[in-house]
Amino acid sequence: MQARPFPQILVFLVVAIAITQIFAESYYWYWLMRWFDMPMHFAGGLWVAGVVLWWRFFSGRCASAPIAIKPLFIWAVMGAVGIGALWEVYEAGVSYLTVGHMNDMFDTFGDLVFDILGGLMAASIVYLRTSNKQ
Structure with a gap:
């Protein structure tokens, strides 16, 4: 398979995640809307899996x-x-240093579930887009 350039949709997605993260931190969205980390973890899992799939199957490397x-x-x-697990370690460290305790395991488990769901969505999109072309 011929190498493909890095997908522009993944660039757009990471920029959207970064901008949303800046606003979320600035305006305390994670504390005002306790559910807000769910779509963020989903989007992060989608982006990470998209990058991994591009690198593994389409980059030519x-x-x-x-x-x-x-x-x-x-x-x-x-x-x-x-x-996602590395992010949870980072999050635990920041929580411990800033508020003196780490999030509970239920929160961590939920975050990883949404990371996985985002990854499954990325795989589904790639599979559906490529299965018609093979």
């Missing part, structure tokens, strides 16, 4: 192989969970 559904979803979920 890895050996090309036909895109099968199982590896596609495994790579997407591994990327979303891996980066």
